Amino acid sequence: MENMQAVNSFVAAYLKKKGFKEAEQLLEDLQKESAPIDFHNDPDLAKFIHHFSQSEDDVARYQDGYSKLRSWTYSSLDLYKHELLRVLYPVFIHSFMDLVAKGHLQEARTFFNAFHEDHELMHSRDLQKLEGVLSQSHLEEMEFARSLRQNKVNIKICQYSYGLLLQYLHKTQSTAMLGVINEHINFQVTSGQPGSISDDTEVVTLIGSCQDAASLINQKEIHWGLLEDSLEERLEKEGGLLSDSEKAEAENKEGDVDDSKKRSVEGGKQGASTKKLKKDKAVNATAKSARPEAKPTPAAPRVKPELTLPVMSTEVEQSILEDLRNRVQLSSVALPSVSFYTFLNTHNGLNCSSISQDGSLVAGGFSDSSLKVWDMAKLGQQAGSSTLQGENDSTSSEHVAGPNGVKRSYTLFQGHSGPVYSATFSPLGDFILSSSADTTIRLWSTKLNANLVCYKGHNYPVWDVQFSPVGHYFASSSHDRTARIWSMDRIQPLRIMAGHLSDVDCVQWHANCNYIATGSSDRTVRLWDVQSGECVRIFIGHRSMILSLAMSPDGRYMASGDEDGTIMMWDLSSGQCVTPLMGHTSCVWSLAFSCEGTVLASGSADCTVKLWDVKTSTKAPKNEEKSGNPNRLRSLKTLATKSSPVYSLRFSRRNLLFAAGVLSKNV
């Protein structure tokens, strides 16, 4: 206690001498609060402070200290990271201004250049102002700088984060940082859990920035329209069975102009390469958030593919067209039929499931490293098919017959050496990709029942893998905080998307294949340009880890589901949340839009499938956007399963909804 008294009095005296009234006040406050975190009771600190008083002019300490603090913050626990990140910005600007104030102009400039990019996103305007501070006198003259120096920044922080920060500062002896923090930051320590990431805006406004978080990135232009020359479009032109709404779409002017060209392309079957030549066409599908009031387009605009797309065979095209003609129109009054696949006897080992486009194949990834695929068409006629199956698969008998010669009802794919976390079918159902904790992605052929390729690239478990809507390309996301784009024929990734601050938990392709969306444990969703690999949108609003993503078929909206059961609907062009959808009480494992985008289905760990009316939610708030009171998305129907959490959902091209889940006893 004596020691502590001595330190306190020394510090108080020091502060008084230096004229740090606020800090002195803060110290007193801290003592009064008798916070459980008592960093004064530390003999080493006395030494630090002595040390600090001796070498306060040491310029390198700022640069060094800040860079260490920064890297420590970025590697801290997810739960507290966003709180600690808030501290960085004030520390940065005040370190910079301290350096300027002490006359180390050159060093200040180096310091600024080294780290200003971190804050560019949130505080670009402030940084532009500060960049102009070139001498001590500027600090006095510039009103902004003066107000920053005079006022303390209020930061709300939870007790544990606060403790972590102080502990770090002690350990690393970064007294320069401790000084800055004491001098300019007023911590409002709250007990209990850390606040939500969305509270960040509050901080931003407190420190005088009028810009919204992430708004700079969200101003980039994106082309959310659908691919031109899609099969749907062709079907409409052929004058098939048209609904009224689709007729409007068929009147798309650009489409008419291109019509003759497309026909010729179609005949030549050189679509993929010749499409590239049409780049000179003006793209009318740009949507800038700068003018979100752009005239409402009746139908989704068309965009060019940025990737070389695989060519589709005629038979496949025909079958898809057939499906499109037979599609059931869903709406709030015409709900889909749901076929539910229940996994039995999984012994808690099922990690993921996936359903092929036509629902005939169901895959399950297990924690025992295996991938099992059931052919539902054969399952229906079990007795007759068992012998048939044996004959068909004689080439790969080890897949079908167990060690005892017992016939299995499924095809077993073995190859991974860790739990399989995700599986995805190619659009035609002839390939499966699986990702695993062994850091690899494997490509399997359902025709040959064999492993074709093993893609190595990630350094940590691969949480999710998704085929692109056209096949051939796929995206993966991993614990190594990156998402990667691959093509089936290369074992190296084509693009690496880095930027998330924590695990990338899920990934989803945009309908036009030019973008991918990723959801992360850092509670944000990001949209990436596949061609450039750049982040083009950041969606902030979730309060916990993102588990599932879905893109609307018109390419305009995105839904994301999180750990708490919240689903958020985002407008891709503006980057704003259209409406949060409350209803689920537990993790939303899966989301799926119906083929015409009118119904959103969500599957959750609370053993329900919910159907949401998307049309009312996305259209209605448009009108009353200004009022800032978006109405809740309407839940159309809750379908309860019999104690089976819903793992995956998939709408077939004919709008039949497939759902898969595992029967579990302890739910």
Place this chain on the structure above:
Amino acid sequence: MSNVPKEAIEVIAQSIGITNLSPDVALALAPDVEYRVREIMQEAIKCMRHSRRTVLTTDDVDSALNLRNVEPICGFASRDALRFKKAAGHKDLFYIDDKDVEFKEVLESPLPKAPLDTSVTSHWLAIEGIQPAIPENASIEAPSDGKKAEYKEDGLSVDVKLPIKHVLSRELQVARNLNNFPLMFALMRVARSLLQNEHLHIEPYLHQLMPSIITCLVAKRLGNKFTENHWELRNFAAKLVASICKRFGHVYHNLQPRVTRTLLHAFLDPTKTFPQHYGAIQGLAALGPSVVRLLILPNLEAYLQLLEPEIKRHEAWCVYGALLRAAGLCMYDRLKMFPSLLAPPTRPVWKSNNKVATNKRKASTDTLMQQQPPAKKIATESAIGGSNIGVSSMSRPLSNDNMLGREVGGRVSKTSTVLAQAWKEDTDPGNLLASLFELFGESMLSFTPKPELSFFL
């Protein structure tokens, strides 16, 4: 600041053999330990989420340790939950009770059953947004939901709907009103009315309706007063069940099999009371002669043996009458179908059976025979004019009390064989008649169609 007290660090240090740990070290280690634990938990929770689970397992923690390149902890993969016990004398000290296991015991214990292999089944969770009431789907907890849906679907007027809602909910409470006989009868009539109304879409509620009706058919006690004629209620319910099966059987293929299974169980269970047996027999009989042939006749003889000692009781008589009627109608049906195959009537010693036959007739008159006055009349006439012309194909004279199955062994076996074969389409109705006659006596004759009977006269 730390949730991990320094005492915990001291305990851990002791457990790994470090005795001279200074308090400062423990104090410094505690927050770091907490941080590491939080870090591992953060990763473990991620692993749990990616395994699509909401419960954290030791596997998740192992995976998390793996991610951090830390050796996994062994010994916690047991299926049983770990129990922390309080150490005696310490307030906050807990330990895991880890029992020693004998190798011998483990080796000698029988191998556990091989776990079942994973499989996938499919069912309709919803058809056009409506969940079908099948066992694979979660039961709809509030029937009022269903009512509302129906209300929207068909555009009938409100004043028709409201009483239905009311009555159906009472309907579901039949089990609670088993003592209120008039109410039950009224409810059954309501059910019949509902079923007869073609404008009502009653199908979705059949599964709610059926248990109540079956209850009225085979309940142990219906009503609490002696005067209340529960037999009549059972007859009524039987007809109701039959009409439901007839109307919806082709849509729901498992409807009739389920009903018959329930009734057959009631019929074949000797521990059940006679009224229950009566209901079951009536229910089965109402489903048609083929059901009787298939399910009742093969069990008839054995059942009559069971019934015989109790035959003096009114209840047993009623059951006997029900059986008689069921068998008789069945035979009548056969005879109608194959008139040419008619075998000579079975007329064993008439007078010796007189008493029993009269009794029988009386019983059947009381309970069931109202529907058959002409046949009955003829039968009586034939009995009165009882000449012995129709010599039975097995014309061994019967001794007085042999009527109910105390026949000699060979005879019995033959009868039962005939009855057991009764389900076959090409059974000779003559043989059937003979066997039945043997069991029931001449009252069987009342079921013989008039022309055929006249043949014997």
